[in-house]
C-alpha cells in the first residue's frame with residue numbers, strides 16, 4: 586500500500602474519533618470519505634466513528650468497485666456524487682450533528698440558503714448551503730439529487746437527516762462540518778430575535794480575500 590493511502594487511513598481514523606469524542610456523531614451515525622489518486626476511502630457501514638480501524642476502512646476504485654477493507658458506508662452514492670461534481674473536493678463528511686439536523690427538520694427553512702451568513706467563518710469555510718429533499722438513508726437517489734446541483738454547493742443539508750460537507754482535504758472538510766454545526770446552533774439560539782447577518786458587500790469581501798470555498 587502506498588504511503589499516501591496509509592497516511593490518509595490513519596488521519597481518517599483520528600479525525601473520526603475526534604468528531605465522535607466531541608459529540609458531533611453518536612452511535613453509528615455519519616460517515617466520512619477521502620479521495621485518493623486511484624479511488625476513494627470510506628468509513629465502513631454500521632461502524633462508529635469513535636472506533637475506526639485504519640486497516641478496515643473501505644476502498645472503492647475509480648469505477649466504484651469495492652477493492653479493500655470492510656463494506657463501505659451505505660451512503661456511497663452520496664459521497665461519489667460529490668467527487669463527481671466537485672473536482673476540487675478531496676473529502677466528504679456526513680454527520681447527524683444535533684443543530685444542523687434540527688435545522689434540516691424546520692418547516693420554514695429557506696431551501697436555497699439554509700445557513701445565512703451570520704459570521705465570517707461560515708462564509709469562508711462552508712458557503713451557501715442547499716436543502717436536499719428527503720430520501721431514505723442509502724437510497725441511490727441521493728446521488729442523483731447531489732448531481733442535480735452540478736457541484737455548485739460545497740455543503741448541503743439532507744432534509745430530516747443531517748449535513749453533508751465537502752472540503753479540499755479531510756482536515757478542511759472536518760473543520761467545515763464543525764463550522765456548519767456551530768452556526769446551526771447559533772441560528773437556533775437566535776430564532777425569533779431580530780438578527781443582523783453579514784451583508785452582500787461583506788460576503789463578497791470575504792470571498793475576494795479568502796477565495797472560493
Ligand SMILES: O=C(CO)COP(=O)(O)O
Pocket residue numbers: 613614615616628629630631632657658659660679722723
Ligand atoms: O449516517 C448514516 C446513514 O445516513 C450511517 O450509515 P453507514 O453506517 O452505512 O455509514
Ligand SMILES: [Zn+2]
Pocket residue numbers: 614615679680681722746747
Ligand atoms: Zn446519515
